[in-house]
Amino acid sequence: MSYGTTFPLWRAAAGEAWDAYTRHAFVEGLKDGTLPRAAFLRYLVQDYVFLVHFSRAWALAVTKAETLDEMRACAATVHTLLDGEMRLHVAICAAEGIAEADLFAAEEAPQNLAYTRYVLDAGHSGDFLDLMAALAPCVLGYGEIGARLAAEAGETPYSDWIASYAGEDYQRACADVGRLIDAAALRRLGDKPETSPRWPRLCERFRTATRLEVGFWGMGLVG
């Protein structure tokens, strides 16, 4: 499934960082099942805290939107994160004996702080499009990872995780976000966004967020 026309340009500009993120040892461990359960749980707990701040970033996008479509798309994402994806985490963690209150109160790892607060600052310091460039690697990267792993993975205890990101719902959400970004870029940069003087900085935002995703996987691995 395609995630629009802006995302592939940003991804290409991110260079090796993109593969370092989407083909990280953590990801390959999910695929072939070699990822230790402890690492996965550590990741899940941090990812729950991540979703709290990621929801805040999408809510910030509502405050920075210029059209009603932008507002509604971002508000819907906040809703999906707070009521859908977070409940999924809670259910998985509950099955492992971790309560939601523990999730919310978990000490945030520095890699988590780095990523989420960078995204929020991209929004506060720039405009809606700066924020989108910092949000994109997570949303669309997980879509890409999910789709690839669903195609490539054999037997693995992490097939549920893979299925949720490869599934129709998540893939449709990615396509929607891709369209949102394309429309936002068209509105602010015109129909040749790569020629805008803002383009290098937007690519840089995307690449920095991608670098911080690499760190996030690394946190899961080393604890």
Place this chain on the structure above:
Amino acid sequence: MSYGTTFPLWRAAAGEAWDAYTRHAFVEGLKDGTLPRAAFLRYLVQDYVFLVHFSRAWALAVTKAETLDEMRACAATVHTLLDGEMRLHVAICAAEGIAEADLFAAEEAPQNLAYTRYVLDAGHSGDFLDLMAALAPCVLGYGEIGARLAAEAGETPYSDWIASYAGEDYQRACADVGRLIDAAALRRLGDKPETSPRWPRLCERFRTATRLEVGFWGMGLVG
């Protein structure tokens, strides 16, 4: 219906401004039907633009929340405003021949700019509770006006408007916001919020927002 324990204290501290707002000539004109239709439509158009920025303020609250309950309550309000209350406005205006694109593009009156941007700045300059104090007069004031007018009004062409704010859905939303504010105050100020050194400033925020509501009605009247 009660809107909690903090709201009555703020309302009392607002003094005459509260009556100037909730018993404004515009409101009484809705009640007895003497409000000119042109004034009502002028108000509706501005109120649509108001809801855009009011939704942004509730989204800002999501970014400033400290608990998941606060986040979810504010995100639900954003959803209600963007998908419920705004569609209601669109339907009423459509019946009068005003298209949604015209609503979104309407030139904002200074009284509208003053109120909405003051609320947003209350959020940006203070914390979650500062933002709540600036949001409360609108949400809960309309609840109070709706309930009173439903009890007092006779025949009036504005009975639909009255019914929507007097109705169970809106009144329940007010009760929810009242509880949200009480919990937010307890969390940040303790169980005797009036003794907090922050109290006078919170009352001042509530009163300033109330003053700006008076101006908003006035805008409808004078055009």
Place this chain on the structure above:
Amino acid sequence: MSYGTTFPLWRAAAGEAWDAYTRHAFVEGLKDGTLPRAAFLRYLVQDYVFLVHFSRAWALAVTKAETLDEMRACAATVHTLLDGEMRLHVAICAAEGIAEADLFAAEEAPQNLAYTRYVLDAGHSGDFLDLMAALAPCVLGYGEIGARLAAEAGETPYSDWIASYAGEDYQRACADVGRLIDAAALRRLGDKPETSPRWPRLCERFRTATRLEVGFWGMGLVG
């Protein structure tokens, strides 16, 4: 003195609003001395509160700058406002028997709230350039008014006020801000900023801020 190349374009796009602001009855009353002293003092008190929030807006610009030059220029303006212009107001008001504590505690007029909070929100919702477009009418409009009144005014009790905005210091500050805006526009929109899809919205921000300046003078007149 010229204030750069972007400002004249924005001013032209503001249409009649620009003259309504820079040739307002309040301004003409300063020029020919017919402005009542009470109106001038009312304006001065509100203008002091205005400067508090205008300083906050320039500080916000520091947080949204992309280059060290932008950061330093905005920080220098904060300093000039807080330590220069505000002390000037304090001195003038003190001569009239109004203490600084009274100035800081003055109840903000709705027209004041509308303007300053609109500027702050322009910054929060957009990027550095959106903020500049909202800040420009005040800074550069006063420069233009000061220069014109210095050339046209005869005997008037407001010659000190005129001299301070017509003076070399203020005019140089205006030239600096004009250059800052030109560089910011070049950096974000390229060398033909009028062809950017963002241009209409930037013009609209400038025009809205200009409209709110008209209201600010009006507040002084009617009290």
Place this chain on the structure above:
Amino acid sequence: MSYGTTFPLWRAAAGEAWDAYTRHAFVEGLKDGTLPRAAFLRYLVQDYVFLVHFSRAWALAVTKAETLDEMRACAATVHTLLDGEMRLHVAICAAEGIAEADLFAAEEAPQNLAYTRYVLDAGHSGDFLDLMAALAPCVLGYGEIGARLAAEAGETPYSDWIASYAGEDYQRACADVGRLIDAAALRRLGDKPETSPRWPRLCERFRTATRLEVGFWGMGLVG
């Protein structure tokens, strides 16, 4: 020299994290001269980028201040950072052959992103005091480190660095910030701040920022 009454309470509440920060191997290496020059330069380059974002955080504090004293104190700090401390870094780096443009363009390390963006988010999500709690560990921790190293250090190539933080100017700035924090706490929490329900969260902010300072030193060591 004392840095006020609030800081010692926050420092005590940070527990072992405070020593992990102020007695980090990097700090001890500065003291006894064993810190490799390459590590020091890596730190200096990142610290320059740090100062850019730290200045932004102090500028954010200007926008969140409630009194003119708070505004002026924070604006003065922005000025000191942008025009004083950063120029010092530029001079030291220039002597090592590193140009200012390279400093500004240096790729930010994740530990740098984590700390500075956490501080900025503390400001955006909370109020002035939340921001102060996140800013305090850096400002006052460096004061404490400088003073201790000046007393304990023997011959070391880093005596200039030590002298600048142990020096009268920096120590006076620390005392000023300590007073600013005490006044801000008194104003918002009353004269027994430890009894406020907000106290644990403020301590947590201070501790998280301290944890991120530990990471910042670590970045210098491992490159």
